[in-house]
Amino acid sequence: MRIDSINPALGADERGAGEAELAAYIADRMHDIGLDVDHWEPAPGRPNVVGVLSGDGDGRSLMWNAHTDTVGVEGMDAPFTPVRQNGRLYGRGAQDMKGSLAAQLIAARTLREFDTSLSGDVLVAAVADEEHKSIGTEALVDRYDADGAVVTEPTDLKLVRAHKGFVWIDLRTQGRAAHGSRPAEGIDANMHMGRVLSKLEALNRSLSSDEAHALVGPPSLHAGQLRGGDAPSVYAAECHLRMERRTVPGESAEDALEEVQTVLHELSEADDAFEAEAEIAFSRGTLKTPTDATVASATRAGLSRTLAPNNPPPDTGASFWTDAALLSAAGTETVVLGPKGAGLHTTEEWVDLASVAQLAEVLVHTARRYCA
Ligand SMILES: [Zn+2]
Structure with missing residues (x-):
């Protein structure tokens, strides 16, 4: 995505472009997939977009959550010209977290095309302002109340159920x-x-x-x-x-x-x-989701199925903070799982493209279990 979405609240000199253009792009893709699209602004020019794939029963609802804003681009020559090399995609936001937004859309399209039998809703959320004050997810938890959530911040495809x-x-x-x-x-x-x-x-x-x-x-x-x-x-x-x-x-x-x-x-x-x-x-606040939380079990099963049928990777924790803490505090059981890569907030950010595809697959398996 060659779209500048630098958080406008960051940095003293130049005001970032904000999330509006990227949010509009995502809303279009969600319409293409056939989701019911809800597009609103928690603050002027700072939109959230949620695409809903409605279930046909009263099964558990699952939200996937990614932020649309990025940090600044100081010191980068061409931050929004993606370069693909050796299975990596370089550019600002590649791993944090436009790769994850792409995975969420791919997963939603897959579910839409191949599953007619989910009982609960799947909510695909693209939120503003995680890199500053999280006004996006704060407004999201006022408006939606999902049973479970996967925040797709980068975790090298490890299941994170606790953070500081x-x-x-x-x-x-x-x-x-x-x-x-x-x-x-x-x-x-x-x-x-x-x-x-x-x-x-x-x-x-x-x-x-x-x-x-x-x-x-x-x-x-x-x-x-x-x-x-x-x-x-x-x-x-x-x-x-x-x-x-x-x-x-x-x-x-x-x-x-x-x-x-x-x-x-x-x-x-x-x-x-x-x-x-x-x-x-x-x-x-911190995040701490119990080992046996249903969303953790479902995500773990999805990971095993995608990556290592006989040897599921162990759960882990993170030292950084994410919007998962806000969802969890609002009563939604939440884990964090995102793609591989490196260079977050630095001049050389990249995401491993194979891991984006794997993340999409894990999300699909997770929804099939969780919303069954
Ligand atoms: Zn992030």
Whole structure:
């Protein structure tokens, strides 16, 4: 697909093209296949498209979900001129995730042409804005309520049923401004933030040695953005840190905040002049779908049938976040399964074309089981 669909909310300089042209293209393909097409805009110029293949009974409904937006193309010569070489397709969005959109359409066409016997609905969703604030899937879960979902983010054709969440926490240390020549009057908010950072570094070390979550590995934190002080000759009155804490299944955003507040409490116990506060700025939950969830069993069976009849690949977890967490939180049992490739968000992105075809086949087998 030679269509620019850079997320317009990303990047400071140039506004991305957005998802509208790609969404219109996908809606056309869905009409060609014979799906009932629902095309709406959760925000102006930011459309979602859902194609529905209606079942003829009251079987379980299954959604396939892929995002239409991509990240930016800085440093790429011809990001939207696909190059096919050695079974790979190169270009921005090839793996993340236009290859997956193609697989979903191929699978829908296959079901439409060869299956008349599905009892439940299959919903093919192409959503906006996953690379920024996920307004697409947030609007989708308000409008549709599928029993199960497969989010087709790239996973090298492994079944992912757990991934991490994240929390942005804003911390502020409070100092007192004074001229640099008057040390008795100043309180240095930047130095106080230094104490916080040193404690957070120790906390991060202890997190990484925690017993790792079986599927996603240990939690972590880092000091993403730091800003403090106005001038070299002035004691900094305030210092601000926006840190990120990556959470594992079982941890909430509030747990992460409490951990940070414990650090601040210890520091203020040790020094009356130390003053600081912390609050949650933004958070996204984790994904954890049980091994025996019906959507996991159906997808596993589809994978076995397509790839390794006697030796199904083991389930795995991912360290990155996806829209699967939003679907799961809305009550839809959800797994993640997508094609092979590399170079997401870099200047050399590619998808393995054979794995796109295999993904389509797995989706077909999964729907036949799940929506039977
Ligand atoms: Zn993606």
